[in-house]
Amino acid sequence: MKIIESHIVPAVSDKIRLQEYAVSIFTSIPTRSGIKKAIKKGLILINGKKAHTADWIKEGQKIELLKPDTSETKVFKLKLDVLFEDEHLAVIHKPPGYPTSGNYFKTIQNALPYNLEPSTALDALASPLPAHRLDNPTSGILLCAKTRKTLTGLQEAFAKKKIVKTYYALVRGEITSPVEISSDIHGKSAVTNITPKEIFQIEKEKYTLVEVNPLTGRTHQIRIHLARIGNPVVGDVEYGDEETGYFKGKSLYLFAVKISFSHPLTQETQNYKIRLPKKLRSLKYYRLR
16 A cells, blocks of 8 residues: 655654554644554554554654555445535535435445545545535535545534534424524434525415524434424424325425535635525425415
């Protein structure tokens, strides 16, 4: 495998293990957990031999970082709409019906190598990775990282709520004014802001198109919160009722339509927006005026 970084240990005054020392020498792996994973995968050598987490650092040692072997990367040949791509990240449009990642073959993560160009950056990931997730039935904008530094930066930005995600959902019932839903999910705080946009009447039932801004990122947060206030997302078989009539057999009406974030490398503000899907636009004939 190709060597991407090399380091000669200078005089060291204190005893230190490789796992702690390597964080300060490899620019492409900025975290201790990343170093540990690289060691376990056999990607770090000491004097030409595979290193171990328990190895002690000594003066004069040559420490090398190898590029991961991508020959065994799983590739799912699913064509995706790429909204933006550079050496560090990509913004894609995830179709419904596929998990973002997981122990499956047909995932969006496995489709990324088929749709994105490999990064030539020093800290390039073996293959691109989603920086967050969308539920299997949810479609829309998904942010992906192509380098380790970018992945870490995006994950930190999500944790600090510096990335703004906007969803649109069609829900059962009528919502006439904005509402903030603050309700714990699995013992963790969760907050979702809901803004009504349009109200429809279909087969004597009322439905509301809402803009949704989750301030936290709990699993199934939007779907759970909307169900808790009595307005489940149309097509949500897990938290809502089985659909009949017009929406019988229809998939989930939840879409990630906008995202705003600062590029981890350039710090430039990035804004991306996609058009509402046809199955939502077609409801205009049922709009209450």
